[in-house]
Structures are given as structure tokens and as C-alpha cells.
Amino acid sequence: MKFKTLIFTTWLVLGSASHAELLWSPKADIWDKKLSPTEHEHNNGHTMQHGRNREKSFYLLGADQARVNFIAPDLSSHPIKEQPDNKFILPDTGMDNYHALIAGQVKENTIESTLRYVYMRGKPSGVSPNKLIKNPKLTLEIIPDPMVREHWRYYSQNKHAFIINYKQQPLKDSWVVMQTSNGTTLDGKTDNNGRVVFTIPDDFKNIKAGRRANQPAEFIVRTTHIDNNTTYRSNFTAPYNVNPSHWQSNSGGILALSLGFISGLVIMRRHNKKQISSKHSARKSS
Amino acid sequence: MNLTIIRRLVQVTAFIVFVYGIGLGGYYLADKFSSSLPALACAYDMYTADHCALISLQHQMDHRAAPVLASGGSLIDAFLPTLITMGTFALLLVILSKAFCGWICPLGFFQEVMNIIGQKLGFKQTESLSRKTVKKTRPIKWLMVIFLLFIFPLLTGFGLTGHEFGDPFCRICPSRILTTLATGDPKELVVDTSTTGYFIFSVIATFLFGLMMSIGLMVRQPFCRICPMLALNTLFKKIGLVRLVKDAKPRCVKCGLCAKACPMDIHEIHTDMDNKDVIYPDCTLCGRCVEFCPDKDVLKLKYAFLPVLSADPAYFKKRKKAQTQWEKITFFNTPKKGDK
Known part of the structure; x- marks a missing residue:
């Protein structure tokens, strides 16, 4: 069993590495070297704090006549401007919330697809992100279960689940690989509901204190399914951040809370004593 | 059934909805709620069904108003999102008036629970604070509004203060710790050592939470007295x-x-x-x-x-009579039949 796992995982990892894998990336060379501080983008494809109105763009790696689609939360499709070097500038749909960035291509008997959710700013869409995320978009689709909410990010050390759907049905006993741009590879097998859970690796090197001091890395979740001599390859990409537990201490928090609690008791004890003594003096004077 | 019991039922329901909202309405409920009701529970709670208006106001100062003003933009362009937030806030206030604080706020409810616990544990209750103490306390909430909701976030947006001052009220707000802890998540009950600013804010926040808990055992609504939400509600009290x-x-x-x-x-x-x-x-x-x-x-x-x-x-x-009976019930002394 373990031997089979090893072979399949190696095939999923090396199979993708042996040819250029179709995938969305915030930078052309992110899977080769670290993001540059000026061009990085984080929080699931949207710059959360600074430059939120800046134009967003992604590179489609491994593309060879791929078809691209950009879907808004209300499921409307929007054309994307293609720049040289497979760079795509995302259009402003005017809608807030997650948008789906999809690409697909056919090579001989292989159908490749890649999916990424990008948070765009705009007016409230008025629809739940479920409408987009759970809506079938690909034949073989990796569905984050759930996608991180607004104000949230994927963090290392945290568990996240993904559902693999093939032709809108959960694909059970299917091997899935998670690979990070920091060099970690994990594998897992889907359960009867097509669900697989990964703990995002804590594989950042030279961690500095503070989220802003650390650039996010990328992870890719990929799977392959063969049906009727056709190979379906699909992946899902997203950024992930260093877990803040590296510079935040729960025991320190409990200590400060305890000090506050004790201080409150002391303050109230003094207050009550004062009240009693002032009542006494009031009685005496009367 | 008296008004207080009805109010408690509303508070419990509101607490469940706003602190554990996604369990009732789905994981992404906040996306919808926060667009329409901006004055409720904490955004740091992963299970919340809504986002507090105060975080929006601070972020609008830091990320919108200051950058637009710094680049020579117009006042209306800089403060339009703030006006929209205040507009929806006002709309909520028309419906609820200041009853949001007394009937819905999860932190207000928590403080009432702490006071009940204190009374049941037999802590000596301070029935009323002196006029002098009340008078001294009252301006704090306005200072919180001015400095923590507007001035510091604006200064951060202009690049004059560190990023930790971008949402300084949220940094110290006890609701942030309460609502996350209520969902079993201890990630906000921390001391953050990333920068001096974050360290100070996190120590103040956790210390304040402990202080609020213990004072709340003996004094009613200790944090409400300095809460900027109460001050903001006051701005619109005439229209409620x-x-x-x-x-x-x-x-x-x-x-x-x-x-x-x-x-x-x-x-x-x-x-x-x-x-x-x-x-x-x-x-x-x-x-x-x-x-x-x-x-x-x-x-x-x-x-x-x-x-x-x-x-x-x-x-x-x-x-x-009901109040007297209720106050007689403590963890160490339950009323006997015939007690008045």
C-alpha cells in the first residue's frame, strides 16, 4: 500500500515537473525563487492592506494555447487582457468578493485545468461566495472546503480540506498532492465524500517576527484522474502565510489577563474599603 | 415574564447568531451580513455572522481617507465610504436606537453574565458608582472615538504612525478576545512580540480583558462606560x-x-x-x-x-419581589421555602 502511494505520489509530483504544469501564479518565477517585496500579493490574490485598488495580474505558467475564463461572484464571465509572457490583467468587475480565475488546455489525450480564487474589491455582490465556489466550473475540480473567508488567510500549521469532484460527483480514493513553493510535498487520499485534508506545512525559512515581515509563499493542490483513455489533470493554487504563533504567545496572554484580573480585584477591594470608611464618617458627622 | 427576562432571551439569541453565526447560516454568511449590518460582532471571530462597524471605520481612515487626502483628492472622495458606513449605522440606529448596546451587543451581555456570576459567588456588589467616578469616566468613550477610531488610523494612513495604529481600538477591544475565545479559538489571547507597538497593544488588550472580567464581578457594565460604540450610538439617538x-x-x-x-x-x-x-x-x-x-x-x-x-x-x-428572590440565590446559599 505504501509502495503504491509512493509510486503515485512520485508520478503526481514528477509527472507535473517533467512538463510545464498549467497553473496560475502571482509571479512568473515564484516556483523558482522568492517573491520580490514590491510585487508580492497576498491574501488569496488580493492585496489586503496596501494598494487595494491596484491592478491585479497573474501569470499563467505552462500555457500553450490555453483557454482562460474569469468568473465573478454572480457567475458572469469577464474577458481578461493578455499581456506578453502569459501575463493576464484582471478586469475590474465592480463586484466585491471572490472571483474564479480558470484556465484549461488540451494536449493529445490530456486535459489540463487550473483554478484560483482572487478576492476583488467593489460593491457588495449580494450573493454568497458558495454560489461561485460550489458551482461546477471544471470537469475535474478541486473545491476548497471551505475557502478562507474575508479577513482570513491560509496559514501554515492550519488544517484545510479540499473536495475533488469529477463530473460534479465526489471522487473517492483519489490521490491528491499538496506542494509548496518552499519545497514541501504532502500527499493524501480522498475519502468517500471526495474530501482530503492537508495541514499546510510550516516550511518558511528565516522567519521574522510579524506577518508583514514575511512574504507569503504559494501552495498547489493537484490531482489526476484517467477516464476513457483521457487523462484529466487539475490543480488549485493559493498563497499561504507564516503562522503568527511564531511571534505570539498564549502563555504571555494568559499571564497579562491574570494580572488584569488580579488588579481588578485589588481596585475593587480598595474601592469598597473607601466606600465603607466614607459611610462611617458620614454616620459620625450626622 | 418581565422585561429583563425578555431582554436576556434576546441577548442570548443575538450572542448565538453573531458569535456562532456561520453555524446557523453557512460559512460565508458574514460576507452578506457585513455588507448590510455593520454594527455588530467582532471580525476576528472566525464563526461570526457579522462585522463590527468600528473596524470598518478605522480601516476607512487608514486605507482610504488618508491616502486619498495625501494624494490631493477631494474630501468627499476620501470620506465617502465613511459616510456610507455611518449611513448604514444610522439606519440601524433608527430601528434599534441605543438598544443595540443593552439588548444585542455580545460584549454587553458578557458583562451582565459576569455580574450575575459575581453576585452568585457572593462578591460584594457596588450598587452604584459615585457621581464623581461616573463624571470622570464619561469623557473616555469620546476620547476613544476621536483618537482610536479616527486620529490614529488617519495618522497611520499618512505614514506617521506604525501599522499597529491602523486599527488601535480593535487592538484593545475586549470583544476581540471574548468572541474568539467563545468559539474555542485562543489566537487573540496572546502577547504579540513582533514589534514594540504590537507588544504594548496586546498586553493592554489582555490586561484590560482580565480587568473587565474581575471588575465586572462587582460593578455593572464596566467596559460599556468607555465603549466608543455607545458614543457613536449617542450621535444618532435623536433619530431612533x-x-x-x-x-x-x-x-x-x-x-x-x-x-x-x-x-x-x-x-x-x-x-x-x-x-x-x-x-x-x-x-x-x-x-x-x-x-x-x-x-x-x-x-x-x-x-x-x-x-x-x-x-x-x-x-x-x-x-x-422577583429581583429579591433572584438575588437570594447564590452558589452557596439557595432560598428556602417561605423566604421573602
């Missing part, structure tokens, strides 16, 4: 449909039971003999003053023109 009306009688001068019942120690509710509208800046519209007023129709809680509760001697007697 919930009204607290007083028709003063000569007996009011000697009575003062309403002020004694008030969890916010608003002494003016007793001493004011001229004004009909008695929603003071610190009022949370909990209605206790009406419940504990022994004179017919002196105090009235109304929704628009509809009376919700009017002071009534018979109600007062029942309520007083």
Missing part, C-alpha cells in the same frame, strides 16, 4: 424609534429607584425633572429604570408611538 420618556412627578425628587436600577449609573434619570426625552448619552435602553419605577406612567419605553412598557406600581411590586 426606541424612546425613553419621563413624565416627572413631585415624588421623583425623593425616590431615585430608577437611578439605582440603572446599570450605567445615570443619576440624571432621577434628577432631571424637566426633559421628557431621557435617553442620556450613557443610556443603553435596557429598560430597567422603567421596570423599577413605582409610579404610574412616570417612565415609559416606547417604540415609535407604541408603548413597550410603562411604569406601573403592580409591575414594580412583582419585579421587585
Whole structure:
């Protein structure tokens, strides 16, 4: 069993590495070297704090006549401007919330697809992100279960689940690989509901204190399914951040809370004593 | 069933909805709620069904107003999102008025629970804070609004203060720790060592939370007295449909039971003999003053023109009896049959 796992995982990892894998990336060379501080983008494809109105763009790696689609939360499709070097500038749909960035291509008997959710700013869409995320978009689709909410990010050390759907049905006993741009590879097998859970690796090197001091890395979740001599390859990409537990201490928090609690008791004890003594003096004077 | 019991039921329901909202309405409920009701639970709670308006206001100063002003943009462009937030806030205030604080706020409810625990544990209760203490405390909430919601976030947006000052109120808000802990997530109960600023803010936040808990065992609503939400609610109190009306009688001068019942120690509710509208800046519209007023129709809680509760001697007697019975029940001493 373990031997089979090893072979399949190696095939999923090396199979993708042996040819250029179709995938969305915030930078052309992110899977080769670290993001540059000026061009990085984080929080699931949207710059959360600074430059939120800046134009967003992604590179489609491994593309060879791929078809691209950009879907808004209300499921409307929007054309994307293609720049040289497979760079795509995302259009402003005017809608807030997650948008789906999809690409697909056919090579001989292989159908490749890649999916990424990008948070765009705009007016409230008025629809739940479920409408987009759970809506079938690909034949073989990796569905984050759930996608991180607004104000949230994927963090290392945290568990996240993904559902693999093939032709809108959960694909059970299917091997899935998670690979990070920091060099970690994990594998897992889907359960009867097509669900697989990964703990995002804590594989950042030279961690500095503070989220802003650390650039996010990328992870890719990929799977392959063969049906009727056709190979379906699909992946899902997203950024992930260093877990803040590296510079935040729960025991320190409990200590400060305890000090506050004790201080409150002391303050109230003094207050009550004062009240009693002032009542006494009031009685005496009367 | 008295008004306080109804209020508790509303508070429990609101707490469940806003702290564990996604369990009721799905994981992405916040995306919808936060777009329409910007004045409720904490955004740092992963299970919340809504986002507090205060985080939006701070971020609008830091990320919108300051950058637009710095690049020479117009005032309307800089503050339009703030106006929209305040507009929706005002809309909520039309419906709820300041009753948000007394009936819905999860942190307000938590403090009431702490006070009940304190009373049941036998801690000596401070029935009313002195006028001097109340007077000293009152301006703090306005300073919180001015500095923590507007000035520091604006300065951060201009690049004059560190990023930790971008949402300084949220950094110290006890609701952030409470609501996350309530969902079993201890990630906000931390001391953050990433920068000196974050370290100081995190120590203040956790210390303040502990302080609020222990003082709350003996004093009613300790944090509410300095909460900027109360101050913001005050800005719109004139437009709210919930009204607290007083028709003063000569007996009011000697009575003062309403002020004694008030969890916010608003002494003016007793001493004011001229004004009909008695929603003071610190009022949370909990209605206790009406419940504990022994004179017919002196105090009235109304929704628009509809009376919700009017002071009534018979109600007062029942309520007083129920309160006495309730206060007799402690963890170490339960009332015996025949106890009055």
C-alpha cells in the first residue's frame, strides 16, 4: 500500500515537473525563487492592506494555447487582457468578493485545468461566495472546503480540506498532492465524500517576527484522474502565510489577563474599603 | 415574564447568531451580513455572522481617507465610504436606537453574565458608582472615538504612525478576545512580540480583558462606560424609534429607584425633572429604570408611538419581589421555602 502511494505520489509530483504544469501564479518565477517585496500579493490574490485598488495580474505558467475564463461572484464571465509572457490583467468587475480565475488546455489525450480564487474589491455582490465556489466550473475540480473567508488567510500549521469532484460527483480514493513553493510535498487520499485534508506545512525559512515581515509563499493542490483513455489533470493554487504563533504567545496572554484580573480585584477591594470608611464618617458627622 | 427576562432571551439569541453565526447560516454568511449590518460582532471571530462597524471605520481612515487626502483628492472622495458606513449605522440606529448596546451587543451581555456570576459567588456588589467616578469616566468613550477610531488610523494612513495604529481600538477591544475565545479559538489571547507597538497593544488588550472580567464581578457594565460604540450610538439617538420618556412627578425628587436600577449609573434619570426625552448619552435602553419605577406612567419605553412598557406600581411590586428572590440565590446559599 505504501509502495503504491509512493509510486503515485512520485508520478503526481514528477509527472507535473517533467512538463510545464498549467497553473496560475502571482509571479512568473515564484516556483523558482522568492517573491520580490514590491510585487508580492497576498491574501488569496488580493492585496489586503496596501494598494487595494491596484491592478491585479497573474501569470499563467505552462500555457500553450490555453483557454482562460474569469468568473465573478454572480457567475458572469469577464474577458481578461493578455499581456506578453502569459501575463493576464484582471478586469475590474465592480463586484466585491471572490472571483474564479480558470484556465484549461488540451494536449493529445490530456486535459489540463487550473483554478484560483482572487478576492476583488467593489460593491457588495449580494450573493454568497458558495454560489461561485460550489458551482461546477471544471470537469475535474478541486473545491476548497471551505475557502478562507474575508479577513482570513491560509496559514501554515492550519488544517484545510479540499473536495475533488469529477463530473460534479465526489471522487473517492483519489490521490491528491499538496506542494509548496518552499519545497514541501504532502500527499493524501480522498475519502468517500471526495474530501482530503492537508495541514499546510510550516516550511518558511528565516522567519521574522510579524506577518508583514514575511512574504507569503504559494501552495498547489493537484490531482489526476484517467477516464476513457483521457487523462484529466487539475490543480488549485493559493498563497499561504507564516503562522503568527511564531511571534505570539498564549502563555504571555494568559499571564497579562491574570494580572488584569488580579488588579481588578485589588481596585475593587480598595474601592469598597473607601466606600465603607466614607459611610462611617458620614454616620459620625450626622 | 418581565422585561429583563425578555431582554436576556434576546441577548442570548443575538450572542448565538453573531458569535456562532456561520453555524446557523453557512460559512460565508458574514460576507452578506457585513455588507448590510455593520454594527455588530467582532471580525476576528472566525464563526461570526457579522462585522463590527468600528473596524470598518478605522480601516476607512487608514486605507482610504488618508491616502486619498495625501494624494490631493477631494474630501468627499476620501470620506465617502465613511459616510456610507455611518449611513448604514444610522439606519440601524433608527430601528434599534441605543438598544443595540443593552439588548444585542455580545460584549454587553458578557458583562451582565459576569455580574450575575459575581453576585452568585457572593462578591460584594457596588450598587452604584459615585457621581464623581461616573463624571470622570464619561469623557473616555469620546476620547476613544476621536483618537482610536479616527486620529490614529488617519495618522497611520499618512505614514506617521506604525501599522499597529491602523486599527488601535480593535487592538484593545475586549470583544476581540471574548468572541474568539467563545468559539474555542485562543489566537487573540496572546502577547504579540513582533514589534514594540504590537507588544504594548496586546498586553493592554489582555490586561484590560482580565480587568473587565474581575471588575465586572462587582460593578455593572464596566467596559460599556468607555465603549466608543455607545458614543457613536449617542450621535444618532435623536433619530431612533426606541424612546425613553419621563413624565416627572413631585415624588421623583425623593425616590431615585430608577437611578439605582440603572446599570450605567445615570443619576440624571432621577434628577432631571424637566426633559421628557431621557435617553442620556450613557443610556443603553435596557429598560430597567422603567421596570423599577413605582409610579404610574412616570417612565415609559416606547417604540415609535407604541408603548413597550410603562411604569406601573403592580409591575414594580412583582419585579421587585422577583429581583429579591433572584438575588437570594447564590452558589452557596439557595432560598428556602417561605423566604421573602
